[in-house]
Amino acid sequence: MTITTENSQLNGVDTTTLFATRDAVKETHEIAKFQFRAHNEWVSGTHNRSTVSGFYGAMQEMQHAQESVVVSDHPAVLVGEDHGPTPVEYLLHAIAACLTGGIANIAAARGVRLTKVSSDVEGDIDLLGILGLSGGSVRNGYEQIKVTFHVEGDADDETLRGIVEQARRRSAVYDVFTNPTPVVIDVVTG
Amino acid sequence: MTITTENSQLNGVDTTTLFATRDAVKETHEIAKFQFRAHNEWVSGTHNRSTVSGFYGAMQEMQHAQESVVVSDHPAVLVGEDHGPTPVEYLLHAIAACLTGGIANIAAARGVRLTKVSSDVEGDIDLLGILGLSGGSVRNGYEQIKVTFHVEGDADDETLRGIVEQARRRSAVYDVFTNPTPVVIDVVTG
Numbered sequence A, B: 001m002t003i004t005t006e007n008s009q010l011n012g013v014d015t016t017t018l019f020a021t022r023d024a025v026k027e028t029h030e031i032a033k034f035q036f037r038a039h040n041e042w043v044s045g046t047h048n049r050s051t052v053s054g055f056y057g058a059m060q061e062m063q064h065a066q067e068s069v070v071v072s073d074h075p076a077v078l079v080g081e082d083h084g085p086t087p088v089e090y091l092l093h094a095i096a097a098c099l100t101g102g103i104a105n106i107a108a109a110r111g112v113r114l115t116k117v118s119s120d121v122e123g124d125i126d127l128l129g130i131l132g133l134s135g136g137s138v139r140n141g142y143e144q145i146k147v148t149f150h151v152e153g154d155a156d157d158e159t160l161r162g163i164v165e166q167a168r169r170r171s172a173v174y175d176v177f178t179n180p181t182p183v184v185i186d187v188v189t190g
Helices: A015-027 A087-109 A157-169 A172-178 B015-027 B087-109 B157-169 B172-178
Strands: A033-044 A047-057 A060-072 A114-126 A144-153 A183-189 B033-044 B047-057 B060-072 B114-126 B144-153 B183-189
Touching (some): A060 A087, A060 B087, A087 A114, A087 A172, A087 B033, A087 B047, A087 B060, A172 B087, A172 B183, B015 B087, B060 B087, B087 B114, B087 B144, B087 B172, B144 B157
Antiparallel strands (some): A047 A060, A114 A144, B033 B047
16 A cells, blocks of 8 residues: 555544554564553542542653543432432443444555444443342453444445454454453552 | 441442342343443554544443543654553553452452552563564463552451452453453454
């Protein structure tokens, strides 16, 4: 595939930069080591908020263009004050967002112009698990997450499905959900 | 433990309602079946946004007090326009938020007054995985997530650590990360 300056924007993706970034990483693997971070402060009850601003990547400390504040709470039916989405609803956003970004990038890399990508995500959870009422027979997390994509663009059905499938294969969030990820918890008291 | 109306608020948690909810679920398991949802729309490139509003739970369709809009993008170094946190940063918020809500609830249930809960979350990821440059030797998702809690309250170190440990045991997000969760992806084109 030949990328020229004229066609380097497709789906809002700068494919010239995309391929240049991939080539740079291929040459220097160290560039690919990232650490993302969030700082969370408890407010009251199940209400808490995270700030996301700095991260490490491309061999240096970096900052997002702006700091983001992300709020969670439980709805009233789960004994919260509903100041924001539950933690598990953020997981549904994360899987949709990760796959959608991948779809846009992969479509651009394959020269496919997209006109629409939307998705509905459903996560089924039986709270007997987290309430400790199942005797261990019900897991704490989602029993299943289902993502339904609607994708339109200048390509046939098979090509569009192939782009979604490749996004799945390369999705960081899909991997975290479907394969075990080590989580270490340290506690400082006082 | 005897809960009276006078002491039913601890850590911003209405423990009377908390125990009543648990008792109601114990009696009628069907109440515990929830489905959370998000709807995501692609904007451009890796920029997309989710709306979170309705969910199913307690045997009925429900609505959050307000609809939330959650935005994701990649930073410039990852060929995005940095309109918001990356999808994987939302995972870090989700684990902190889930554990923190649990800590507040469990502390309240155990009669422990908390004065501070904060956490720093770090997620290490090697992008050789999602860039397809590792020959399959590097995973797409986080290699490790580390959560460091700072917890203060009217209890000794061992009691506070026990509360964090119980929050881990009952965390939905911790379960999704550390154990495989089925993710089904459907595609509609046209």
